Amino acid sequence: MQSDVVLERLMTLHPKVIDLTLDRVWRLLEALGNPQDKLPPVIHIAGTNGKGSTQAMIRAGLEAAGKRVCAYTSPHLARFNERIRLADGLISEEALLSVLEECEAANGGAPITYFEITTVAALLAFSRDQADYLLLEVGLGGRLDATNVIAKPALTAITPVSKDHEQFLGNTVGAIAGEKAGILKSGVTGVIARQVDEARDVIEARAEIVGAPLTIAGQDWDAHEDHGRMVFFDENGLFDLPLPNLIGAHQVQNAGTAVAALRVLGFDEAACVAAVSKAEWPARMQRLRMGPLVDAAADRDLWLDGGHNAAAGHALAEALGRLPDRPLHLICGMLNTKDVRGYLTPLAARAEHLHAVSIPGEANTLSAAETAAAAQDVGLKASEAADVAAAIAATPQDCRILICGSLYLAGRILQTES
Template structure:
């Protein structure tokens, strides 16, 4: 049975013909009608980038909360329930509070055109403005410059995670163009933490920062992070930290942890906060081991893992992380959207996996058909077949490849579907 908020969210999907239409005009109009909640937020940390935004935000939140701070957090997309997008002073928004802000935004907007992401972002900002907290973490939905989150005049800090090629249909075909969109979150005089970047992306970010007199704290220059003897070492001008490896699995999480720690240090937080960022963060569907539920039962004797990464850079990071786990044969269950570079994602994974079962993502209009995904998998050297759903795919692999490690991957939308199906 649907919650009242689900009914409003369904109506909001119909307020604009396009799912994505990058401009801030509609957002400004609605924020004005709501009394400009974006001007009344606790200090904002705004996070853009291609990969690692969610993990970096999760670590930053864990570090801040360890100091006793109350933290609002906004992220997208959700996996199982919309409520996951809005965290109020440390707790997921409850149904009554969500319904109230959605209803208020719907009434203020009236019949005017506005995208689903825009109106729901305004609802999140309204909720954040009304509940006291010490910080607000805003994760960009897409790009940065014209993203609905980019309405805060003077954030406390900005963060740009590694930029790579993704969403070309909206952000541009070159790395420089995409970096320019991400750098759109930079603000006059506001410090920015910059994760590891290719030179062309860093040049664009630095040029914009120079125009805005925004101080940059750049990976490899102002701060460094690396793995050494099974520990994580972070170093900046304040000194050196010897920390445990991140609770989130994968070598790429060391880089994400580095950005979170650089942000915490810029905010004046101590080494205990930095250690908590690394050890206490939780972030579903980022190389998450599933241990209970019907899918795990169907995978009898096999390990079952879930990851929502979906572009070429994510494929590289995922292959590297899987290569570090105790050795087991690897098989994949994969479903992707038709807007993604499927071969770019699968190519690095083909080096570590033996087989793939392809799915169409249930309920997603933009899913790649399972047979197209299977064809792309064969193109990069994987043995591939198709299945009706995740349960059938996992059962097939458990029977044909007993004792293997099964990774469900390719899309956050598929990951959300799996988490719902698995209870």
């Protein structure tokens, strides 16, 4: 596609993949006439885990209420177009090419990272679409993220904060929470998911400094599972809702954040029911049902998940424990920037064996040997495989297979299975 050619050129404009500052973004936005000031009401979402799922639930609720919704997320899984959802669906190739070329021309070859210029392209596309809301997911951190250019969003939300991207955000949960809390704005309500004490304290302190009112899980609202239902309650009352159709206890918490956001925005119970029951989000405990890998798996269940840090490993282990009992084999590929042992430790108690693969086409992939060694370090039997297909062939009959460890690996799988 022509857009892929432009995207490859945009990757060469800065020597670093990540270089957190807003100076280059502000410069380009100014050159384009400040499209960030012409957006529909923005719901800005930060956090370590659950941003995408929470965004998908809020979108499902808004759309069920008849609202036209745009959404921005990253990274994409199979196609770049997935990052930019306009009110009528994913951005077309023609429209994507147009905004990319417009941004490239306005930038004039100046240094800018790939994420920065593509985020500006997304904001340009959103500024020209007729929508009622824009769901804007932070890429990394929050304070210096390229999405943090909205002066007065309608709402902000912070999903659970844990350790990830320490080389950019700090090596403590408190430091990372401080970066996430950078999206809070004066007079704009922040919906805060349940946090560890260190993160919550930092978020509350930042909110007080900027004058942002907060509604906090465990204090102002809460959500939990009860007898196969999800119970949500806040100061305005209680909702008896279905369990989220996204699998795992952590999705109950994500759904709670989504429902709390919808309540702050004034939406009714019907929108909240739709949020938890109609949301779809690929590569989050997704059962694969068709494609060559499914055919190769034959009578073995084949699942896919893109979680990649220690908190995601714990959530995934819990979700797996809720499935009908069946021997579990992991096919795992991870990036060398992740805490592979922290991710695998909670999974070691669930799985019989890990088949380690490298992620094709990723310069920062861990080798299969490195991933296998990390698995063995945490007490999980492991072996290397040439690729995912070979790993599937090495699993026993009548088992459950989970392909996991990276959104980049998940994207390769979805490209294969689509």
